[in-house]
Amino acid sequence: MRLLKIIYRNTLRHWLRTSLTVLGLAIAVVAFIVIRTTIDAWYAQSEAASPDRLITRHAVSLTFFLPLAYENRIQDVEGVKAVSHATWFGGVYVEPKNFFANFAIDHTKYLDLYPEFVLEPAERDAFMQERNAAIVGRNLADRFGWQVGDRITLTGTIFPGDWELVIRGIYTGAKENTDESTMMFRWDYIDERLRREVPARAGYVGTFVVQVDDPQEAAVVSEKIDALFQNSLAETKTETEEAFNLSFVAMAGSIVLGLKAISILVIGIFMLVLGNTMAMTARERVSEYAVMKTLGFRPLHIVGLIFGESLFIAALGGALGIALSFPLGGLVKTMLSNFFPVYTIAFWTVVFAGLIAFVVGLLAAVFPTVKAVRTSIVDGLRIID
Amino acid sequence: MAEPIVELQSVYKSYYRGQLEIPVLYNINLTFTEGQFVALMGPSGSGKTTLLNLIAGIDRPSDGRLVVAGQDISRLSEGDMARWRANHIGFIFQFYNLMPVLNAFENVELPLLLTRLSRSERRRQVETALGIVGLGDRMGHYPNQLSGGQEQRVAIARAIVTDPTLLLADEPTGDLDRHSADSIMDLLSRLNNEFGKTIIMVTHDPRAAEAARTVQHLEKGELVSS
Incomplete structure (x- = not known):
């Protein structure tokens, strides 16, 4: 002592x-x-990625879109359980420094593939009902002081024009590493307007999210999907969600x-x-x-x-x-x-x-x-x- | 007839400075008996402190035999030597060498931490030792709160607290004023006379040497008279 x-x-x-x-x-x-x-x-x-999810994107670059019609063909591939899609919208809220990720999603199935985004049933129903409805993560809502019912406008960069949205839900993460800083709204809202204003761009999506029956078969299913669109105008590249996310890390x-x-x-x-x-x-x-x-x-x-x-x-x-x-x-x-x-x-x-x-x-x-x-x-x- | 407590036979000691051997002690033959109070005197560089260090077991002879308290200490391992020092040697330094972060009580208690004594036994022994040196009322003082004379008294209490076989002092009054030096010499004489402690002391000071009963002179590493 x-x-x-x-x-x-x-x-x-x-x-x-x-x-x-x-x-x-x-x-x-x-x-x-x-x-x-x-x-x-x-x-x-990449760590938050689920092993049973694949991402299918344009083989050339993420900046190229894929026809929505691919969805049904992917769904028919053996080993595929469900398919949905998401499109990077790149909208700006008020000014560029307010950057946050915002996606136009397939409202019918996307959230089923991402159970880590936890949303109240009533809010999910509201999201399904209203075409310009949006849901945001808790962190994003806190950052801008948004509440359910608030109307906000995004200025499109990839999809020009002002896009008015109504916040109908605030999701939380089921896991600690779930991203709560993203905004998601309905893809059919932008597609409808594109059909009117720029018909050539309508009917396209950024990426398909593919849920597989067996994560062990992910590589085989990926090959089958890409083989399906070989020699087409929009060839695809399918990889696991983790590999897809890691490709962004590799850039840095x-x-x-x-x-x-x-x-x-x-x-x-x-x-x-x-x-x-x-x-x-x-x-x-x-x-x-x-x-x-x-x-x-x-x-x-x-x-x-x-x-x-x-x-x-x-x-x-x-x-x-x-x-x-x-x-x-x-x-x-x-x-x-x-x-x-x-x-x-x-x-x-x-x-x-x-x-x-x-x-x-x-x-x-x-x-x-x-x-x-x-x-x-x-x-x-x-x-x- | 008193028992021999220190026996040096043909002790030789040298140091090396690079390749150069520097002899310090030559052919020292000495015997000190129990209860003696010996002063080792000599000019600077004569080897008296080296001789004291050899007897204390903090240095080793280059040649010769050195028996202290019945043990040939020139053959002990480092660990055994440390244990032997803890049991047999009480050392008093010229500059007191108290631990500045410990108070008087804790400084005196330090050597007892190497024993199996209980806390209360240690306290009793420390209080006794500080009482002998007249500092029973300064137990909580830190070294920087004590005078030089008082610090040396604490150092003496630390040296005697384990009741060692031999008390060795290296210029114990060298850093003190006359009054404090006399008081320290009185204390050492008392330890020799009343408590029968065997004391070997290195000193330059003739007045300090007067307190000793035996004086050994060293010059250029050799004993010149006794």
Whole structure:
């Protein structure tokens, strides 16, 4: 117990140095957690994907549309359970900086394929009844203060013109990583207008969502669907929803790689900060360790004192960093909500940060400990008379 | 006839500075008996502190035999040597070397943490040791709240709290004013006379040496008289 007291008091001996070290470590931990969470956010959509869902899109690019008529043919493919469709609308609400994802969906079946979007039955009925009805995620509604019944206007970018919508439902996510920042409205609402104004563009959709009977057969079903439209004017590319979502992550591959590199760099900084403090500490206390050895304390006691202090500082820095990462993560979440609909600090990220703090605490003590243990009592006391 | 407590036979000690061997002690043959109060004197660089360090088991001879408290300590492993020091040696440093983060009580208690004594037994022994050095009322004071003389008294209490076989002091009055130095020497004399502690002390100070019953002189690493 007395040795623990020595560790505690030694830690607070140079309170300014200890405080700055703890603060430095805390900042490094916060940076690590925020960076890892940002990387996780990038992958969140792909992790939220269901294994029994496939996405069929135009083989050339997502910017090309597919005829609605494909739906029935896909439905007839062996192993397909259900088919629906969604079209990236790209509407702007008031001004471009208010960006959020908005899709025109097949209101009859789409929500059946996405049970993770939880909607009150009455709201779903209202969505089915009204052609210009829209549903929005809870986060999106909160962001703009929308409520059921509100009328909003989107300005089309892919589909020119102003599009008036009525919010008839606010969905919540069944899972923690469900995107609650999306708006969905009825595809037949835009198709109806396109038929009047630009008939050539009517009857087309962006992607088909295909539910398969057996996720193990996803690859086979994908091949069958694509084979169906081979050599047609609009060839298709079918892949799992996860692979489809990951293709967006791949577009930002360099950024993700850079973030991963920075997160490792942060750990290095973390170690240098603590290593420097522990080296200074051990150097200052060489004579005290020599006195303790003279009194009969063994090298293991000295090891305990130095490691104990290093781990204590690392624990303080780690705990403070973890505590600060939640409000700061919340701030980042608000700032980046346009880009990352799901931004949640994962339990394992926190555990990993804590483990890193522990390991860095251990590593930072190694060199000073070896030096302190190897220094002879005589050298420690500087007595060579 | 008192038992020999320190026996040095043909002890030789040298240090290396790079490849260069620097001899410090030559062919030292000495015997100290239980209850003696010995002063080791000599000019700087004569090897007196090195000799004290060898007897304390914090340094090892390059050659020769060194038996202290019945144990040939030149053959002990590091771990055994540490245990042996804890059991047999009480060391008093010139600059007190108290732990600044511990108060007087905790500093004196430090060597007892290596024993199997209970908390209450440790408290009793610490209070006794601090009482002997006259600091029973300063137990809660930290080193920076004590005068130099008081700090050295705490250091002496720390040295005697385990009731060691030998008390070794390296210039115990070297950093003190005359009044405090006299008071420390009175205390050491008392420990020798009243408690029968065997004391070996390195000093430059002739007045301090007067308190000792035996004086050994070292010059250039050799004993010159006794």
